[in-house]
Amino acid sequence: MQSAIRILVAGGLAFAGRECALADPRANTEAPAFWxxxxxxxxxxxxxxxxVRENIDRIDAALIALMAERGRYVHEAARFKPxxxxxxxxxxxxAIIRKVRRLAEVRKLNPDVxxxxxxAMTAGFAEDERRVAAEMMRHPAR
Ligand SMILES: C=C(O[C@@H]1C=C(C(=O)O)C=C[C@H]1O)C(=O)O
Known part of the structure; x- marks a missing residue:
C-alpha cells in the first residue's frame, strides 16, 4: 500500500516537473513569446x-565601459578629499538622484529603477573612493 502511494507521489512530481519545464521560458530561450x-x-x-538576452548582454558591456570611465573620475575626486x-x-x-530621475523620465525609463x-552605484563608488583616499593618506605622492 505504502509503495503504491510512493509511486503515485513520484509520478505526480515527475508530471508537475515536466509541465513546469514546458511553461518555464528559462528552459528554452528560443521558444516564441506567450503574449x-x-x-x-x-x-x-x-x-x-x-x-532579448543578446541585446541585454551587449548593453551591459557598454554600461560597464561607462562605469569604468566614471570610476576613473571618482578616483580623481579622492585627490580633492583630505x-x-x-x-x-x-x-x-x-542632487545626482534628482538629476537621474529627470533624465530617466525624458528617456521613458522608470525613474525608480x-x-x-x-x-547602489554611488554607494559602491564612495566605498571604492574611500579605499583610494586611504591609500593616498598612507603614501602621499607630493
Ligand atoms: C565622486 C565624489 O565622491 C563621492 C561619490 C559620488 C559619486 O559616485 O558620484 C558622489 C559623491 C561622493 O559621495 C564626489 O564628491 O563628487
Whole structure:
C-alpha cells in the first residue's frame, strides 16, 4: 500500500516537473513569446528570449565601459578629499538622484529603477573612493 502511494507521489512530481519545464521560458530561450507583439526597434525585436538576452548582454558591456570611465573620475575626486571620512557627500548624491530621475523620465525609463541603481552605484563608488583616499593618506605622492 505504502509503495503504491510512493509511486503515485513520484509520478505526480515527475508530471508537475515536466509541465513546469514546458511553461518555464528559462528552459528554452528560443521558444516564441506567450503574449503580445515585439516592442523594441520599431517592432523588429524580439522574436525570442535569446534575442532579448543578446541585446541585454551587449548593453551591459557598454554600461560597464561607462562605469569604468566614471570610476576613473571618482578616483580623481579622492585627490580633492583630505581623508577617507570626507569622501561621502550626501548632498551631492541627492542632487545626482534628482538629476537621474529627470533624465530617466525624458528617456521613458522608470525613474525608480534609475534611483535604485544610482543609490547602489554611488554607494559602491564612495566605498571604492574611500579605499583610494586611504591609500593616498598612507603614501602621499607630493
Ligand atoms: C565622486 C565624489 O565622491 C563621492 C561619490 C559620488 C559619486 O559616485 O558620484 C558622489 C559623491 C561622493 O559621495 C564626489 O564628491 O563628487
Amino acid at each position: 503580445g507583439a515585439p516592442t523594441v526597434d520599431g517592432g523588429k525585436c524580439c522574436g525570442t528570449l535569446g534575442e 581623508n577617507p571620512a570626507a569622501v561621502e557627500d550626501k548632498a551631492r548624491v541627492e 534609475a534611483e535604485t541603481t544610482y543609490r
